[in-house]
Amino acid sequence: MKQLVVHNEAEWTETALLEDGRLIEFAAERVREYGMAGSFYKGRIVNVLPGMQAAFVDIGLKKNAFLYIDDMLPAHLDKQSDTKPSIEQIARKGQQVLVQITKEPLGGKGARVTMHYSLPGRYIVYMPEADYVAVSRKIEPESERVRLKSLGEHLRRSGEGMILRTAAGDGNDDSLGEELKRLRSQWDSIRSFAESTEAPHELFRDLDLAQRMIRDVFNPNADELILDDAEARERAGLYMQRMMPGVQPRVRLHRDPTPLFETYPVERQLHRDFGRKIWLPGGGTLIWDQTEALTVVDVNTGKFTGADGSLETTVTDTNLEAAEEIARLLRLRDVGGIVIVDFIDMQEESNRQRVLVRLEEKLSKDRTQSHIVGWTKLGLLEMTRKKVRESGAGLFYEPCSTCEGTGRIMIR
Template structure:
């Protein structure tokens, strides 16, 4: 059973997703500065950079947003011109346009924006100008996916695009159509607001943290929602009822004297899972080093000696366990960019494929897109994971100002 645990305090909302008591996702945001990803702005182009094929857009934040040419071209790749035009043909200084944030500002970088607009609902994602229908690969069997795609083609209007989410698989067509109507109306309101104002101006902000988590990962029929604030309990119960009319959500107010995150061991797991050295349940270890764009994970057998005398079996069992834990930690830490995993060397190709498939299977449970590139010539596993927001736990951890993250002391 999954539990969504939402903790509120004076300045913060924190949400932890537990699967049979094990932490698999964590997010946090300040009450006055809730997430920007997915929000719409009317922006003004302040600089066009031909050498980068990009433009900088003032949307009213401290740093100008970055708009790459691919995010100005049509969302449907089949409608792209044979040769990519110059950014100067697509954008000009002073031009005002409607943009949506796809990646929040973090570090020294501003937000990344696009004109490939999308509005997520409970069952589908509405893309007003995409002109195609896609169905979640997690919906099975293939006959259901084909049926869902045909239904999507039937309800969309010319030029519109839809992505049918995994949770749409078991729902009635009436509910899917209602979700689409709601998203269409929201889009019309955004466009109307854009026509009334001058840039820079925020037009629409996505749901707050707890509501996003409910929309994206919470199943009211099987999951439990636990909150420690009475006002939040009422607000979230009403949100679930509005999102899923007729549902009986399992929303519970935490009233025990023990703090909620302590009661469900959230803090304990965060401290353990965000360390540099993570112990695997079987005795192996992961050494986790992370930079802004690259994460390296080293797998070691540690104290794991295996169940028999075969070194290959011992190594493979450790790597399989590591693959599961790495997939969980990538999601929990919300790692983005390039990821390199140095699994323990395996001699047999069949074992390498078993480890690869185990990792791919576990990554499929992550709602953030990942791509496994494969094994390098040096025997390292290479993959990438999309980054949208700053890691929730990252807001509570910072680099030591004395050593700047090196953690080394000179020996004389």
């Protein structure tokens, strides 16, 4: 069973997702800055850069947003034409455009925006101009995916597109149809607002953190939601009534004087799992180093000496355990960009393949897209993971003034 634990303060909302008591996701958000990724803006192009085939767009934030040419062109241009226009042919300074944030401002970079729009619901990701239907590969069996794809084709209008999410496998056909109508109406409102206002202007803000987690990870038939704020409990209840009519989810208000994150316990796991050195259950260790460009994870046997006297078995067992923990920590820390894992050297190719399969299997549970490139000639594992928002726990760290950023001090 999973538990979604939501802690509210005056300035912050923090959410923790636990599976059998183990922390697998954590997110934090400033109340006044919620929902930037996924939000819609009417912006004004302030600069067109032919050398980068991109434009900078003023959407009313401190830094201008970045709009790449492929995010301006129609999604299926390759099917219509063999040649792609240049950025100067489709964008001009002063042009007003309707854009959606796909990547929040991080560090010194502004937001990344797109003109390929999408609106996520519990069952459907609605794409008003995509003109195709896709179904989550996590839905089984294959016959159910085929049935849902056929249903999506029947429900959509010409030119519309949608992705049927994993939760669609648990929903009935009427629920999917009602959600599509709601998302379609939401898009019509955004477009009408854009037509009647001048740039730069915010048009639509995505849900707050707790509501997004309920929408994306909470299973009302199996999971439990615990909150420590009565108003937040009321908002969550109203949201679920609207999103999941007829369902009676398990929602509880935490009234115990012991803080919520100590009761479950989230606080202790956060301090352990965000350290540089993480102990594996069997005695091995992970050394975790993060730079601006990439994240490096070094796997060591630590205190684990094996049981059968075989070095290859000892090394492989440690690497298999490390693969599971790395997949969990990538999700928990919300690591983005390039990831290099230095597993302990294995002599047999079959064991290397076992480690790769184990990592892929555990990463399949992650909502954020990742891609395993494979083993390098030096025996390192290369992979990438998409980055959308600033890491929740990262908001509670500040660079160390003594080493100028090599270390971090937790201010939480």
